[in-house]
Amino acid sequence: MQSRPRRAARGDRAGAGGGPADGRGRRAAARFWLHVPTHYSPDRPVPLVLAFHGGNGTGLRMQAGSGLSRLADQEGFLVAYPQGLRQPEDGGRTGWDPSGPLDPYAHGIDDGLFVSDVLNAIQAGYCVDPRRIAATGISNGGSMTGYLACVLAGRIAAFMPVEGVFFQIPTGCHPVHPAAILDVHVPTDPVAPYAGVPSRGSPDYYALAIPAWLHSWALRDGCRAGPEMDSPSPWVTVLRWTECPGSVAVTGYRLAFGGHSWFRALGALTGDKLILRFLAAHPLTRPVPHWSPRQAALVPALTAPRIAVASLRQFDVPTARAEPFDITAGPDGSMWFTEFRADKIGRISPSGKITEYQVPTPGAEPYQITIGPDRSVWFTEYNSASIGRVTPSGRVTQIKLPHPSGGGAGIASGPGAAVWVSDPVSFVDRINPAGRLTRTKLPAGGFPFAIAATRTGEVFLNEGTGYFEYSRVLLRLRLGSAIAPALTLPDDRSNIDALAAGPHGAVWFTDFGTSQIGELLPSGRLRLFPSKAPYAGLSDITSGPDHAMWFTEQAGLVGRITSGGSTSELALPKPGSNPNGIAKGPAGTIWVTETGTGKIARITLRQSR
Numbered sequence: 001m002q003s004r005p006r007r008a009a010r011g012d013r014a015g016a017g018g019g020p021a022d023g024r025g026r027r028a029a030a031r032f033w034l035h036v037p038t039h040y041s042p043d044r045p046v047p048l049v050l051a052f053h054g055g056n057g058t059g060l061r062m063q064a065g066s067g068l069s070r071l072a073d074q075e076g077f078l079v080a081y082p083q084g085l086r087q088p089e090d091g092g093r094t095g096w097d098p099s100g101p102l103d104p105y106a107h108g109i110d111d112g113l114f115v116s117d118v119l120n121a122i123q124a125g126y127c128v129d130p131r132r133i134a135a136t137g138i139s140n141g142g143s144m145t146g147y148l149a150c151v152l153a154g155r156i157a158a159f160m161p162v163e164g165v166f167f168q169i170p171t172g173c174h175p176v177h178p179a180a181i182l183d184v185h186v187p188t189d190p191v192a193p194y195a196g197v198p199s200r201g202s203p204d205y206y207a208l209a210i211p212a213w214l215h216s217w218a219l220r221d222g223c224r225a226g227p228e229m230d231s232p233s234p235w236v237t238v239l240r241w242t243e244c245p246g247s248v249a250v251t252g253y254r255l256a257f258g259g260h261s262w263f264r265a266l267g268a269l270t271g272d273k274l275i276l277r278f279l280a281a282h283p284l285t286r287p288v289p290h291w292s293p294r295q296a297a298l299v300p301a302l303t304a305p306r307i308a309v310a311s312l313r314q315f316d317v318p319t320a321r322a323e324p325f326d327i328t329a330g331p332d333g334s335m336w337f338t339e340f341r342a343d344k345i346g347r348i349s350p351s352g353k354i355t356e357y358q359v360p361t362p363g364a365e366p367y368q369i370t371i372g373p374d375r376s377v378w379f380t381e382y383n384s385a386s387i388g389r390v391t392p393s394g395r396v397t398q399i400k401l402p403h404p405s406g407g408g409a410g411i412a413s414g415p416g417a418a419v420w421v422s423d424p425v426s427f428v429d430r431i432n433p434a435g436r437l438t439r440t441k442l443p444a445g446g447f448p449f450a451i452a453a454t455r456t457g458e459v460f461l462n463e464g465t466g467y468f469e470y471s472r473v474l475l476r477l478r479l480g481s482a483i484a485p486a487l488t489l490p491d492d493r494s495n496i497d498a499l500a501a502g503p504h505g506a507v508w509f510t511d512f513g514t515s516q517i518g519e520l521l522p523s524g525r526l527r528l529f530p531s532k533a534p535y536a537g538l539s540d541i542t543s544g545p546d547h548a549m550w551f552t553e554q555a556g557l558v559g560r561i562t563s564g565g566s567t568s569e570l571a572l573p574k575p576g577s578n579p580n581g582i583a584k585g586p587a588g589t590i591w592v593t594e595t596g597t598g599k600i601a602r603i604t605l606r607q608s609r
Contacts, residue, residue, distance in 0.1 A: 031059075031082075031083050032059060032080050032081060032082040032083060032118050033059045033060060033063065033080070033081040033083070034078065034079070034080050034081075034122060034126075035063065035068075035069040035072055035078065035079040035080075035081070036078060036126070037072045037073050037075075037076050037077060037078065038073045039073075039076060040076070040078070040126075041127075042126070042127050043127065044127060045127050045128060045129035045130075046076055046077050046078055046126075046127060046128065046129060046132075047077040047078070047128075047129055047132035047133070047134070047276075047279060047280075048077065048078045048079075048080065048119075048122060048126075048128045048129075048132070048133045048134070049068060049072075049077060049078070049079045049080070049133075049134045049135075049136060049275065049276075049279070050079075050080050050082065050115065050118070050119075050133070050134070050135045050136070050156070051063070051066055051068055051079055051080070051081050051136055051137060051141075052082060052084075052096060052135070052136070052137030052138075052140075052141030052142070052144045052145060053081070053083075053084065053094075053137070053138065053140075053141050054095075054137070054138045054139030054140045054141050054142075055093060055094070055095040055139055055140035056093040056094055056095065057084070057094065057095075057138075057139075057140075057141070058083060058094065059081030059082055059083045060081065062081050062137075062138070062141070063079070063081050065138075065262050066136075066138075066262055066271070066272060067271070067272040068272050068275075070272075071272045071273065071276065075276060077132075077276070078122065078126060078128065080118060080122060082114070082115065082118055084096050084111075084140075084141075085109065095140045096111050096137075096140055096141060096143070096144035096147075097109060097111050097144075097147075098111075098140065098143035098144045098146060098147040098164075098166070098167060099147065099167045099168070099169050099170065100112065100147065100151075100169050100170060100171060101113075102170040102171055103167075103169075103170060111144065111147075112147065112148060112151040112152060115135075115148060115152060116152060116155070119133070119152075119155060130155075130284065131157060131283040131284045131285075132157060132279055132280070132283050132284070133155060133156045133157055133284070134156065134157060134158040134159070134160060134275060134278075134279040135148050135149075135152075135156050135158070135159050135160070136159075136160040136161070136162065136275050137161060137162065137164065138162045138163055138164075138261070138262050139162075139163050139164065139191065139192060139260060140164075141161075141164070142161030142162045142163055142164025142165075142192070143161065143164040143165050143166060143167065144164075145159050145160065145161040145164060146159065146161050146164055146166045146213070147166075147169065149173075149175060149179040149181060149217070150169060150173035150174065150175055151175075153175035153176060153177040153178070153179040154175075154176040154177045154287070155284075156179075156284070157180060157279065157282060157283050157284035158180040158181075158182065158275075158278055158279045158282050159179055159180065159181050159182070160181075160182040160183070160184070160274075160275050160278060161183050161184070162183075162184045162185075162262060162263060162271070163184070163185060163186065163189055163191070163192045163260050163261070164183070164185075164192060165192045165193070165196070165197060165207045166196075166207050166208060166213045167197070167205055167206070167207045168204070168205070168206060168207070170204075173220070173293070173296065174293060175220065175293050176287070176291075177284070177287055177288075177291070178221040178222065178244060178245045178246055178248040178288070178291070179217065179220075179221060179248060180247070180248040180249055180250075180278070180282035181214065181217045181248075181249075181250045181251065182251045182252075182253070182274075182275075182278045183210060183213075183214060183251070183252045183253065184252075184253045184255065184263055184271070184274075185210050185252070185253070185254060185255070186254075186255045186256075186257065186258040186259065186260075187254060187493070188257070188258075188259075188492075188493060189258075189259065189260045190259070190260065190470070190492065190493075191260040192260060193470075193493070193495070193513060194209065194210050194254075194493075194535075195209050195493070195495070195512060195513050195514070195515065195535055195537075196208050196209040196210070196212070196213075196512075196535070196537060198495065198497045198512045198537065198538075198539060198554070199537070199539065199554050199578055199580060199595060200497040200498055200512070200539050200540060200580065201449075201497065202382065203323050203325055203340050203341075203578070203580065203595045204323075204340075204341075206537075206554065206578075208537075209535035209536075209537065210252060210254075210535075211227075211239065211252065211535050212535055212536075212537075212555060214227075214239060214241070214250055214251075214252045215227070215241075216296040216297065217241075217250050217296070218241035218244070218250045219294055219295065219296045219297075219298060220293040220294055220295075220296040221241075221244045221245060221248055221250060221293075221294070222244060222245050222294050223241040223242065223243055223244035223248075223249075223250055224242075224243040224244075225241065225242045225243040226239070226240055226241030226242055226243075226250070227239045227240060227241055227252075228240045228241075228242070234256065235255060235256040235257060236253060236254070236255060236256070237253075237254040237256075238251065238252070238253055238254075239251065239252040239254070240252075245288055245291065246285035246288065247281070247282050247283060247285050248282055248285075249281075249282060251278075253274075295575060297556075297575040297576040298575055299556055299571050299572070299573060299574075299575055300533065300536065300555050300556050300557055300571055301571075302557075302569045302570075302571060303532040303533045303569065304532035304533070304559070304567045304568050304569045305567075305568045305569070306568060306569065306570065307558070307559075307560050307568045307569060307570040307603075308568075308606055309570065309603050309604060309605055309606060310604045310605060310606045310607070311602075311603075311604045312570070312572075312573075312601060312602070312603050312604075313352070313601070313602050313604075314572075314573075314574070314594070314599045314600070314601050314602075315348060315352040315354060315599060315600045315601075315602070316598060316599055317339065317342075317346060317354060317356075317598045317599065317600065318354055318356060319339060319342040319344060319356060320598065321341055321342075321598065322339040322340070322341055322342035322344065322346075322598055323339065323340040323341040323342070323595050323598070324337050324338070324339055324340070324346065324580075324581075324593040324594065324595060324598065324599070324600060325337070325338045325339070325340040325366075325367060325368070325580055325581055325593055325595055326338050326367065326368045326369045326379075326540070326580065326581035326593065327369065327581040327582065327583045327591050327592070327593050327600070328369045328370050328371050328377065328583050329371060329583055329584060329585055329586070329591075330347065330371060330377055330392070331371065331375040331392055332392055333349070333350055333586050334347045334348060334349050334350070335347070335348050335583065335585055335591045335600070336348075336369060336371075336377045336390070337369065337581065337593055337600065338366035338367060338368070338369050338379055338581075339356070339366065340365050340366065340367065340382065340595070341365070342356075343358065343359045343361070343362060343363065343364055343365065343366065344356045344357060344358055344359060344366070345357045345359065345366060345369075345377070345379065345388070345390050345396065346600075347394075348591075348600055350585070350586060350587065350589075352600075352602070354600070355394070357390060357394045357396050358396070359381070359388060359396060359398075360396060360397075360398060361381065361384050361386065361398065363383050363384075364381040364382070364383055364384045364386065364388075365381060365382035365383040365384075366379050366380075366381055366382075366388060367379065367380040367381060367382040367408070367409070368380050368408075368409065368410055368411050368581075369411065369581075370411045370412050370413055370419065371413060372389070372413055372419045372433065373413055373417040373418065373419070373433060374433035375392060376389050376390060376391050376392070376433075377389070377390045378390075378411055378419045378431075379411065380407065380408030380409060380410070380411050380421060381398075381407060381408065382407065383407065384407055385400060385401045385403075385405040385406070385407045385408075386398040386399060386400050386401065386407075386408075387399045387401065387408050387411070387419075387421060387429075387431060399431065399435050399437065401421075401423065401429060401437070402437065402439065404425050405423055405425060405427070406423055406424035406425040407423070407424070408421040408422065408423060408429070409421075409422045409423070409424050409448065409449045409450070409451075410422040410448070410449055410450045410451035410452075410461065410499070411451065412451045412452050412453050412459070413453060414430075414453030414457075414459050415453060415457040415458075415459065415479040416430065416432070416479055417432065417433065418430045418431055418432045418433075419431045420451055420453060420459050421451070422448035422449055422450070422451045422461050423439075423448065424447045424448065424449065424464070425447075426441060426442040426446060426447070426448070427439050427440065427441060427442065427448075428440045428442070428448060428451070428459070428461065428477060428483070440477065440482075440483060442463070442475070442483060443482070443483060446463035446464060446465065446473070446475075447463065447464035447465075448461045448462065448463055448464070448475070449461070449462055449463075449464055449471060449497070450462045450471075450496065450497060450498050450499040450509070451499060452499035452500050452501050452507055453501060454501045454505050454506070454507055454522075455501060455505055456505040456522060457478065457479060458476055458477065458478055458505075458507075459476070459477040459478075459479075460474055460475065460476055460477075460486060460499055460507045460520075461474070461475050461477070461499070462474055462475070462496040462497075462499065462509070463475055470492075470493075470494070470495050470513065471494070471495055471496045471497070472488055472489040472491070472492065472494045472495075472496070473485065473487070473488050473489075474486045474487040474488075474496070474499075474507075474509070474520065486520065486524075487520055487524075487526060489511065489518070491513070491514050493513040493514050494511050494513045494514050494516075495511060495512040495513030495514075496509045496510065496511055496512075496518075497510055497512045497538070497539065498510045498538075498539060498540045498541045498551075499541070500540075500541045500542050500543055500549065501543060502519065502543050502549055502563075503543070503547060503563065504521070504522070505521075505522040506519050506520060506521050506522065507519075507520050508520075508541055508543075508549050509541065510538035510539060510540070510541050510551055511528075511538065512537065512538050512539070515530060515531040515533075515534040515535060515536070515538060516528045516529060516530050516531060516538075517529045517531065517538070517541070517549070517551065517559075517561050517567075519563075527565070529561060529565045529567065531553070531559070531567070532559075532567050532569065533553060533555065533557060533569070535555075536553040536554070536555035536557055537553050537554030537555050538551060538552075538553055539551070539552040539553060539554050539579065539580055539582075540552050540580060540581050540582045541582070542582045542583050542584055542590075543584060544560065544584055544590060544605075545584050545588050545589070545590075545605065546560075546588075546605060547562075547563070548560050548561060548562045548563070549561050550582055550584075550590050551582065552579040552580060552581070552582045552592060553579070554578050554579065554580070556571055556572050556574075556575070556576070556577050556578070556579065557569050557570065557571055557572070557579070558570045558571075558572065558579060558582070558590070558592055558601075558603065570603065572592070572594065572601060574594065574597045574599065576596045576597060577594040577595075577596050577597045577599070578594065578595045578596030578597070579592045579593065579594055579595075579601070580592075580593045580594075580595040581593040585602070587604075588604065588605040588607060589602055589603060589604050589605065590602075590603040590605070591603070
């Protein structure tokens with residue numbers, strides 16, 4: 001869906017899994033190039049490296065740019081350069097699907113099965129050392145390398161992604177053997193963000209930050225020590241997890257400078273030599289009897305003082321795998337929330353009783369939600385160009401957005417007794433209680449996403465500016481006037497993904513890309529507060545009942561920040577909870593959607609005496 005920037009944000013994986021299939025979830029007409037070293041002998045087993053090109057690339061360009069064939073002639077190993085297929089709906093770009101065949105973008109194509117077939121073909125014709133097979137790749141090829149660690153760890157010894165992004169896999173990651181992982185990444189990469197991709201953009205297509213992804217592999221492998229940090233040179237920082245089963249290890253190289261490209265040098269090593277050295281140090285060992293991957297998600301340790309609360313209670317959403325996403329306070333003392341995957345709107349009473357209401361359009365994926373000036377609850381739909389409305393009695397209706405539309409994203413009640421909606425194809429829509437809609441065009445043709453209205457009658461929205469929803473720009477709209485820039489954040493890694501009105505007419509935001517909470521005062525003064533848990537995935541933000549702002553972090557934390565910048569945290573007890581929406585409720589409560597575990601959390605604050 002190229003018209004929707006939230007999904008087009010996966011641009012690095014363009015063309016992933018594209019091309020015709022043969023009806024069995026397999027590729028058709030796939031191919032690879034194999035470089036055989038100059039002095040190859042069929043009587044001596046040699047290592048094999050699989051090298052995956054990036055999005056819109058080719059195997060031959062990967063050969064030319066990586067230096068692996070030249071090193072193969074020197075050191076005597078085989079190199080295979082698989083070729084990704086074309087994706088017609090993505091402009092014919094080539095690439096890989098690094099989330100498996102159940103990813104809707106894969107159209108049933110199984111690139112993991114294709115790689116297994118490539119291995120079969122090479123091992124049938126050449127003398128390959130089965131203990132020394134490695135996979136590496138750049139960009140979308142790096143993402144593919146990370147996926148292969150989940151599905152082919154029993155055949156491939158070492159996995160070395162470069163500048164990859166690691167999206168969630170619909171079926172989860174279930175390796176049959178501990179995997180040796182070496183990741184290489186530049187934190188300032190503008191295409192493959194080191195901080196990951198926010199689940200606020202879509203609960204199905206988010207990606208962990210690189211340190212979190214490495215830590216998940218250390219947990220999955222069963223490594224008992226680390227991370228240890230080392231800086232062998234001013235431009236390289238190394239994270240290592242050790243005491244892993246067999247000969248595996250988990251390592252991350254963080255480069256101080258560079259871009260979205262294959263790394264040429266790493267201290268005294270070139271990229272190709274680092275790969276070969278890592279493979280030599282971590283051959284495939286015999287399967288450990290009865291080994292199975294450990295749970296990769298743990299309840300995160302607090303890095304700030306613990307929030308003092310009276311109680312924390314969780315309620316299961318009745319529909320399995322509903323993916324509760326956003327939440328708001330309703331007019332009747334209940335909380336209302338969207339169920340992204342179930343196509344339902346939920347209502348939960350203060351005591352925890354949940355009622356669900358079906359959205360009329362199948363596959364609409366109800367998204368963000370707000371209480372309207374008419375006491376109805378209004379919501380956007382991720383997969384349709386409609387805005388939904390639910391009356392207090394539970395009657396659901398829809399309002400079609402005019403063409404062109406990318407479908408609503410953020411939604412908020414605002415000035416003029418109206419609901420305001422950001423439309424990612426450069427519009428802001430204002431809908432009054434009677435359903436009348438008026439549109440405002442963004443002057444620069446940007447992609448608005450989050451939206452919030454302050455008590456002073458101003459509407460703020462962020463403007464996406466590139467890959468993976470990067471958003472450094474805040475825009476301001478006053479009723480009866482044009483949209484104007486309000487703020488451009490100085491760090492080009494910034495990625496604003498949620499806005500909320502705060503006390504005294506200020507607007508607060510979460511900056512996912514730099515792990516900061518921001519406050520923009522009516523005077524135009526900006527204050528930034530670094531998160532105590534960097535790369536934990538700052539998500540939604542709301543004004544609380546205690547004159548503080550509350551926010552979620554997709555690693556599993558709920559945070560609280562005062563106007564003075566003092567931060568405290570609360571860890572949700574269920575691993576993999578992926579807290580997303582957050583809203584103030586009645587009687588001194590904070591409510592949170594747990595998209596990953598299908599729960600609604602109610603946090604009751606201590607009453608001050």
